[in-house]
Amino acid sequence: MTNILINNLCVEFPIYNSTTGRSLKNHLMQAVTGGLMGSNEQGHVVVKALHNICLDLKEGDRLGVLGHNGAGKSTLLRVISGVYAPIGGSIVVNGKVTSLIGLSLGMDSEATGIENIYLRGALLGFNRSWLSSKVKEIVDFAGIGDFIEMPLRTYSTGMQMRLAFSIATMQQPEILVMDEWLTVGDADFQEKAQQRLQEIISKTSILVIATHSPELVERVCNKMIRLERGALIAA
Amino acid sequence: MVLMFKIFKNGWLDIFAALKGYELAGVLGWQDIRQRYRRSSLGPFWLTISMGVLIGALGLVFGNLFASPMKEFLPFLTIGLILWTLITTAVNEGCTGFTAAEAMIKQISLPLFTHILRVLWRNLIIFAHNLVVFPLILLVFGVPLPATALLAIVGLVLLILNLSWMMLLLGVFCTRYRDVPQIITNLLQVCFYLTPIIWMPNLLPKRASILLLHANPFFHLIEIVRAPLLGTLPSALSWQVGIVLAIAGWVFTIIFYGRFRSRIAYWL
Known part of the structure; x- marks a missing residue:
């Protein structure tokens, strides 16, 4: 409960x-x-x-x-x-509180996209084996492609946010805390992101925004x- | 008494949660090392090289100054300096463990001891790189690793147990009082000269040794790792100090931490 x-x-x-x-x-x-x-x-x-x-x-x-x-x-x-x-x-x-605030906190601009997935994932409390099974899904959703092997500093701001968003929304939260509605990336991605956000919010037990x-x-x-x-x- | 127990439990639960989530501290600690040596071809082995250079220089100067035989003095200096580097950087960085993690502490609710564990882990990785110099020195002088060396592992564990409570205690204290890290840095600098690291204890006149050696906790903490590696056994007193300090230090720190843990985020 x-x-x-x-x-x-x-x-x-x-x-x-x-x-x-x-x-x-x-x-x-x-x-x-x-x-x-x-x-x-x-x-x-x-x-x-x-x-x-x-x-x-x-x-x-x-x-x-x-x-x-x-x-x-x-x-x-x-x-x-x-x-x-x-x-x-x-x-x-x-219940476990998940916050969609400060999505890129802890990311390292010199580390590759993959390394950042593990870094951010660890901060969000995901364990390593679970993360490795989800890496492909995260990369696909973020639409980063081959850039995932490149250091984060080569990404555009939008790409960084897309990656951060994809990692943070991988797991269904019980209690979700947000500061303003999230809008991430360009028109194409925004549609995808909104869909996922809607889905997460509809399934979350409690939302505080x-x-x-x-x-x-x-x-x-x-x-x-x-x-x-x-x-x-x-x- | 009941209150005291509650406070103790409060502190202990956080520490326990941090230990259970050691993976995160591990990831963050490694990340710190990687970040420091990114795009450098030798990476953290630069530490090994700098340590080697420092030992070479100090060995040359002080070995000649004290007229100590190099075969004896250099292994002594090497392991002492490597251990002291661990002690001093761990304690100094422990002081700023919470303030350096401010952004993270204010955003994500983690067991706060994780941030100290991260600093400890980072310093242990650096220690492991520095330690490479020791067998090299033994090799150069043709000194075999003594059988007592295994005992050094027990000593090292005891040293780390002691370092970790010092780091946590000072970390909390320094978050509230921002002048303390500077004071600690200075105190440690003084301790470096008071502790037999660059000079050998047998150089001391009899009466001074009681004060400079037996009353100096850092001497005992270094001795329980250093002596077995150099083929002698640490004195019973050194073991006792190490063990008593670890137990008393941790009990006090857990209570102190339990009392002030929830204030840390406010002090940042």
Whole structure:
């Protein structure tokens, strides 16, 4: 049973290299975007990126997260992915979270396409033997052809993204986390990619997508929250 | 007490998960080496060559300075320098293990010990390349590898166990306090001269040896690998220090890590 249960979640970032003046703090409190600034018990400046977030997502839920820049969308996604542990409140995630954010993280421009498949694959938690059985499929889908034996730096940006996308979408995720809808490559590839993305999303148990587009939420999601300065203002 | 146990378990679970997923640390560690020596025809064997050159130069200067017989001094210097290189680069790079992996830590949820394991593995690969110099030196001087050499494997395992807790502990600490890596680098530099690596312990006057040798953990950690390779047995004290340090170090580190692990991503 996949689910995500978030209760009174608070996340704050300590800022150690800020010269903490009260006046500065008060001044910043009036900023329009970004999390709330304040200080914690030890007197450090902190940015309150998320506070008192409650969420309950069950199998089949597609959650759209709306909000301005700095409203806390990415932070929320990272908390769900397990990068940040809550400072206050709790989060329980049952199911394996896959993130389609930072698709080319860890790729090496000097390494060949094949080497990069293993490198990215390892980071995504795929084991080596499973990957070797999928290499052909990945290369075919990405449409890289013989270039797969060439160093990544010889690829165009589009080709690199196509390869990264093909690796990341090889496995069906249980819980999928995305930042905006992905569009990759040229017209031909985009069609293929959209098809695969649709397929993955339709089979994934829970989807959490951060976006600026209410139309996207309308089209894909059955639930919506709006964040403003780290707080949940509409659900 | 219950809380302490919970914290210990928290730290241990992460370390255990990282060990279970050793494959990833292995891939990343190799990748680091490959990246460093990409398009170089000799690749990581440049390390072997640089080590050989360094040993040759140091051997010439200090061997003559201390009037030590080369047949004895050069194997001693070689293995000592190779081990010290492992210790100092592993600890120094351990300090920046988490900060260097910032992009990865902030994006993917992995057992954080994986990033330390990666640094350790990378340094063990480099160590293996450096180690090639040792049998070459033995060959040049016609010194046979002693039967006690097998014991060096036990010593090496113990050394690695000790290095890994130091790396993890310092890695966490240095992520929060960014001045510490510089301090550690300097301390290690001092330890290099205090530890018998480029000078032989028998050169010391009797009274100084208690302090410089017996109170120096690095002496014992090097001795448990070096002595068997040179045909003598490490003293019981050296073994004891190695074992006690490994156990005490790991217990403390796991608790410390369990307490602060979840803060690492915030400190980056």
